[in-house]
Amino acid sequence: xxxxxxxxxxxxxxxxxxxxxxxxxxxxxxxxxxxxxxxxxxxxxxxxxxxxxxxxxxxxxxxxxxxxxxxxxxxxxxxxxxxxxxxxxxxxxxxxxxxxxxxxxxxxxxxxxxxxxxxxxxxxxxxxxxxxxxxxxxxxxxxxxxxxxxxxxxxxxxxxxxxxxxxxxxxxxxxxxxxxxxxxxxxxxxxxxxxxxxxxxxxxxxxxxxxxxxxxxxxxxxxxxxxxxxxxxxxxxxxxxxxxxxxxxxxxxxxxxxxxxxxxxxxxxxxxxxxxxxxxxxxxxxxxxxxxxxxxxxxxxxxxxxxxxxxxxxxxxxxxxxxxxxxxxxxxxxxxxxxxxxxxxxxxxxxxx
Amino acid sequence: xxxxxxxxxxxxxxxxxxxxxxxxxxxxxxxxxxxxxxxxxxxxxxxxxxxxxxxxxxxxxxxxxxxxxxxxxxxxxxxxxxxxxxxxxxxxxxxxxxxxxxxxxxxxxxxxxxxxxxxxxxxxxxxxxxxxxxxxxxxxxxxxxxxxxxxxxxxxxxxxxxxxxxxxxxxxxxxxxxxxxxxxxxxxxxxxxxxxxxxxxxxxxxxxxxxxxxxxxxxxxxxxxxxxxxxxxxxxxxxxxxxxxxxxxxxxxxxxxxx
Numbered sequence: 001x002x003x004x005x006x007x008x009x010x011x012x013x014x015x016x017x018x019x020x021x022x023x024x025x026x027x028x029x030x031x032x033x034x035x036x037x038x039x040x041x042x043x044x045x046x047x048x049x050x051x052x053x054x055x056x057x058x059x060x061x062x063x064x065x066x067x068x069x070x071x072x073x074x075x076x077x078x079x080x081x082x083x084x085x086x087x088x089x090x091x092x093x094x095x096x097x098x099x100x101x102x103x104x105x106x107x108x109x110x111x112x113x114x115x116x117x118x119x120x121x122x123x124x125x126x127x128x129x130x131x132x133x134x135x136x137x138x139x140x141x142x143x144x145x146x147x148x149x150x151x152x153x154x155x156x157x158x159x160x161x162x163x164x165x166x167x168x169x170x171x172x173x174x175x176x177x178x179x180x181x182x183x184x185x186x187x188x189x190x191x192x193x194x195x196x197x198x199x200x201x202x203x204x205x206x207x208x209x210x211x212x213x214x215x216x217x218x219x220x221x222x223x224x225x226x227x228x229x230x231x232x233x234x235x236x237x238x239x240x241x242x243x244x245x246x247x248x249x250x251x252x253x254x255x256x257x258x259x260x261x262x263x264x265x266x267x268x269x270x271x272x273x274x275x276x277x278x279x280x281x282x283x284x285x286x287x288x289x290x291x292x293x294x295x296x297x298x299x300x301x302x303x304x305x306x307x308x309x310x311x312x313x314x315x316x317x318x319x320x321x322x323x324x325x326x327x328x329x330x331x332x333x334x335x336x337x338x339x340x341x342x343x344x345x346x347x348x349x350x351x352x353x
Numbered sequence: 354x355x356x357x358x359x360x361x362x363x364x365x366x367x368x369x370x371x372x373x374x375x376x377x378x379x380x381x382x383x384x385x386x387x388x389x390x391x392x393x394x395x396x397x398x399x400x401x402x403x404x405x406x407x408x409x410x411x412x413x414x415x416x417x418x419x420x421x422x423x424x425x426x427x428x429x430x431x432x433x434x435x436x437x438x439x440x441x442x443x444x445x446x447x448x449x450x451x452x453x454x455x456x457x458x459x460x461x462x463x464x465x466x467x468x469x470x471x472x473x474x475x476x477x478x479x480x481x482x483x484x485x486x487x488x489x490x491x492x493x494x495x496x497x498x499x500x501x502x503x504x505x506x507x508x509x510x511x512x513x514x515x516x517x518x519x520x521x522x523x524x525x526x527x528x529x530x531x532x533x534x535x536x537x538x539x540x541x542x543x544x545x546x547x548x549x550x551x552x553x554x555x556x557x558x559x560x561x562x563x564x565x566x567x568x569x570x571x572x573x574x575x576x577x578x579x580x581x582x583x584x585x586x587x588x589x590x591x592x593x594x595x596x597x598x599x600x601x602x603x604x605x606x607x608x609x610x611x612x
Contacts, residue, residue, distance in 0.1 A: 050512075050516060051515075052512055052515070071515075072512070072515040072516055073515045073516070073517075073518050073519060073520060074518075075516075077516060078516060078517075079512070079513065079516040081509050081512070081513060083506055083509050085506065085509040085510055085512070085513035086513075087510065087513075087514075087527075087528055087532070088505070088532055089528075089531035089532050089534075098514070098517050098519075098527075099517030099518055099519075102517060102518045102519045102523060103518055143513075146513075146517070147516070147517075150517065150518070156516075
């Protein structure tokens with residue numbers, strides 16, 4: 001049995017259904033991200049696990065116990081908020097020791113655990129400071145230590161890095177992942193940032209309009225998106241509506257271009273319209289490597305993105321992006337050049353609508 | 354620009370004259386008890402009257418009781434409204450403004466009619482007086498606490514405390530009250546100042562207090578009531594001064610909780 005089971009959970013606010021029939025099992029020590037746009041129900045689901053919202057239907061089981069109707073202060077759950085939520089009237093040490101004090105632990109034990117937590121977040125000298133004397137990143141590390149001080153069964157993180165600047169976000173997310181793995185704690189991480197979700201999760205749950213679109217490892221979610229929404233939300237994607245040319249041989253037609261796919265198209269009919277997608281980095285210049293698909297194109301635009309150069313090519317009437325590593329010794333094509341791009345048949349995905 | 358500055362100074366001067374002239378006149382008059390000399394004789398007379406300390410003491414007692422009950426009524430209510438019923442806030446705010454709409458004399462007669470006869474007879478006790486004072490202080494107390502609550506992220510702080518196992522009592526006493534210290538103290542000092550100078554409730558409900566005492570002295574003596582007026586003003590200013598002093602430099606804590 002999974003450590004945390006979310007079974008058929010739904011939540012409505014009046015006539016608005018925020019979460020619809022949500023099912024998910026999370027194993028002990030796993031870090032699962034809920035990824036989706038604003039209003040997709042990811043935070044509501046997290047708040048139901050925390051006990052701040054009651055499900056309209058379904059149940060939540062943690063460590064074999066049904067906690068659906070248990071008040072939040074009785075659940076063994078730690079939470080980190082986007083706005084840090086440190087108690088402004090307390091020092092860093094008092095903030096971290098708050099939960100332990102509530103649990104009536106001895107002063108010696110509290111002192112010891114606070115010290116341990118301060119070391120864990122690399123802030124051993126900051127115990128006497130007040131929250132307003134810390135930077136945003138430091139405040140969030142203290143909030144993490146406070147949530148972990150009680151050694152909860154599950155750690156919930158509600159967009160914990162959204163209020164921080166880009167550089168701190170990257171370093172802190174690595175720190176969060178390292179601490180989570182070190183302690184082996186089960187965690188749910190809510191974010192709308194795909195890079196964050198992909199970089200630190202064991203599994204990613206992509207949500208849209210209150211429903212789960214896809215659950216999978218970051219590798220699966222990125223490389224094998226099951227729906228058009230997932231494919232579009234996670235990473236940059238080229239999509240085009242194409243016709244099935246030869247179902248037996250998995251061939252697709254995009255105007256006068258024929259593309260070979262690794263997808264099984266045997267159940268499709270010839271002439272049936274499907275949504276085809278190719279990631280920009282799966283396309284390359286035909287001169288570099290011969291693959292399953294070699295397509296004539298025109299160079300429409302070139303954008304320099306640092307380590308990557310994004311080239312817009314016209315395939316038939318469709319505009320596709322192609323990402324190539326920035327190699328200073330490689331001569332880039334010029335706008336209007338007619339050339340060929342290539343991709344493997346595995347790169348040509350057929351998506352569910 | 355110079356013209357605007359000049360007008361600003363003129364308006365400020367008119368305001369200062371309008372506010373301070375009656376006070377200076379009262380102070381000056383209170384010091385003329387002995388002919389052709391400025392003395393503090395009227396103050397000496399006032400402070401040596403045993404009834405002064407009795408009435409003043411009662412007023413302090415009423416003020417402290419009002420502050421205590423008002424705080425335990427208003428803070429949890431305002432907190433609950435912010436946390437669970439934000440849509441009810443305009444209604445609660447409207448209710449707290451009632452003392453500005455309903456005159457104190459009407460409120461007092463309402464209390465006398467309601468609690469002066471069975472089934473609930475409370476007129477022999479100071480309960481209607483304290484209840485009346487609580488109503489009277491509601492606009493100040495509620496607004497002060499409400500402003501304090503707006504400055505902190507009540508919802509997230511409460512949820513953070515709940516996720517750490519705290520119950521409602523712990524949240525209120527260890528998280529909400531300490532972060533509202535300045536706001537609550539603002540309400541406390543305003544309430545103190547109002548109750549110390551209040552006349553209608555104490556007079557009509559027949560309880561000793563500083564307000565009715567001043568009125569009584571005023572009908573019998575010329576200089577002592579003026580001295581008491583000055584004392585009353587000083588008391589109010591001391592409350593406001595304390596409020597300013599305590600509120601100074603406390604902003605940082607609340608700002609930190611606000612983002």
